[in-house]
Amino acid sequence: MSRLQPARGTRDILPDEFPRFAHVVDTARDVARLYGYQEMSTPIFEFTDLFARGIGETTDVVSKEMYSFLSRGDEEEDRQSLTLRPEYTAGICRAFISNGELRQQLPLKLFAHGPMFRYERPQAGRYRQFHQIDIEVLGAPEPECDVEVISVAADILDRLGILPHCVLKLNSLGDPASRAAYREVLVGYYRGHQSKLSKESLDRLERNPLRILDSKDEGDKAVNANAPSFAEHLNEASRSFFDAVRAGLDASGIAYEVDPALVRGLDYYTHTAFEFVTSLLGAQGTVIGGGRYDGLIELLGGPPTAGIGWAGGIDRLVTLVQKLEKEPPALERPVAIVPMGTAAEQRALALARDLRRADVPVELAYRGNMKRRLQRANKLNASHALIIGDSELAKGVVALKDLDAGTQEEVPFDEVVDALGDHALDELMSLVGADDDEDDDTR
Numbered sequence: 001m002s003r004l005q006p007a008r009g010t011r012d013i014l015p016d017e018f019p020r021f022a023h024v025v026d027t028a029r030d031v032a033r034l035y036g037y038q039e040m041s042t043p044i045f046e047f048t049d050l051f052a053r054g055i056g057e058t059t060d061v062v063s064k065e066m067y068s069f070l071s072r073g074d075e076e077e078d079r080q081s082l083t084l085r086p087e088y089t090a091g092i093c094r095a096f097i098s099n100g101e102l103r104q105q106l107p108l109k110l111f112a113h114g115p116m117f118r119y120e121r122p123q124a125g126r127y128r129q130f131h132q133i134d135i136e137v138l139g140a141p142e143p144e145c146d147v148e149v150i151s152v153a154a155d156i157l158d159r160l161g162i163l164p165h166c167v168l169k170l171n172s173l174g175d176p177a178s179r180a181a182y183r184e185v186l187v188g189y190y191r192g193h194q195s196k197l198s199k200e201s202l203d204r205l206e207r208n209p210l211r212i213l214d215s216k217d218e219g220d221k222a223v224n225a226n227a228p229s230f231a232e233h234l235n236e237a238s239r240s241f242f243d244a245v246r247a248g249l250d251a252s253g254i255a256y257e258v259d260p261a262l263v264r265g266l267d268y269y270t271h272t273a274f275e276f277v278t279s280l281l282g283a284q285g286t287v288i289g290g291g292r293y294d295g296l297i298e299l300l301g302g303p304p305t306a307g308i309g310w311a312g313g314i315d316r317l318v319t320l321v322q323k324l325e326k327e328p329p330a331l332e333r334p335v336a337i338v339p340m341g342t343a344a345e346q347r348a349l350a351l352a353r354d355l356r357r358a359d360v361p362v363e364l365a366y367r368g369n370m371k372r373r374l375q376r377a378n379k380l381n382a383s384h385a386l387i388i389g390d391s392e393l394a395k396g397v398v399a400l401k402d403l404d405a406g407t408q409e410e411v412p413f414d415e416v417v418d419a420l421g422d423h424a425l426d427e428l429m430s431l432v433g434a435d436d437d438e439d440d441d442t443r
């Protein structure tokens, strides 16, 4: 492959797509703010050991998808194994343990976003560098918190216009006691069907039997069809926790389906596991996934602290938004400055800065003859052209041309910012149906 291609599984986010990408992040940030979440970020690489322990040695992510490397360093002891983060949860829990001040403000409600790295087979909706929005709440063991984080996700999808095209799948993995009991029942069941299991599932039988439940292998699926269900092995405490989560979702008007096969990758999930899945993105249909991980912070060496969170794939969300979009978002229209001659071009530079300082987007047309420059203004979809030639310079004015109406007027240099500002205000007022003259009566 040519060295001028991006590395396999990575991609450029070009200007065409970028506004949608930013829109997903901005929408998530806005909704998170409404729920009182604070934004933060953690390093893109951490010690490998953090992810190995924080995600679990038996998971796909740790056993085969991590980008790990030895750090540079003259001293042997500096050359530790580092890993590009494959997800946010472990890093945020590490930050919680490293930064004592974070522990003074429980529950800690956090929003983050950024690139993640996993060595996966690239395909539509699956990259080696991808991007996530992420929500975590630390120090809130109540089922109300599960309802809240799911509600944040639903509201983000709603604002993006894609909630009606997603199904919320929900399951409970119980507390550690239920989980251990169920695990034993499950291993017993699979032992009785060993000859029908795939090689991968046989490998998982001892290490991580729950993961067999979401196997895509046809033979495994047939065995799974009659597997004992987790729901029947939840103890009293776990069952009432799950009931409370469901009641909260019902009361919030958030629809869901209980899916007993939803186990998700992490080893340390407890109680609630959930995913928002769409049928519009083929095999890569999960746009948001998360769950509760009450034992994780303690396992990493911190004080026992409940945790719950989710991560959403921005790349998949963007594709889904784009798929459902009727028209691409309109770009803001600039004003084009069309100077003719060296002196006018110099004058135009200062005017352009003044306008941009007043928040007016400006393009300078400085190539070719007058006709070419005006054509350029039209091509940029400019609302106005500010034409400056020798005669305008001599009079201290610009010719302000309304490119939609085709009208033109002379405006003194020092009134241009006001004129364009006023024009923008007029347009805004006519949009909201107000009469801006009324402003003069108010004091």
Ligand code: ATP
Residues within 6 Å of the ligand: 087, 118, 120, 125, 126, 127, 128, 129, 130, 131, 132, 264, 265, 284, 286, 287, 288, 289, 290, 311, 312, 313, 314, 315, 316
């Ligand atoms: P999948 O089952 O699709 O592999 P996952 O369970 O590995 O997902 P999580 O670790 O829960 O994914 O990450 C949360 C979200 O991040 C996913 O629901 C998905 O939208 C997105 N995501 C995960 N891996 C990738 C990837 N390689 N490329 C693009 N998006 C991804």
Ligand code: MG
Residues within 6 Å of the ligand: none
């Ligand atoms: Mg995966």
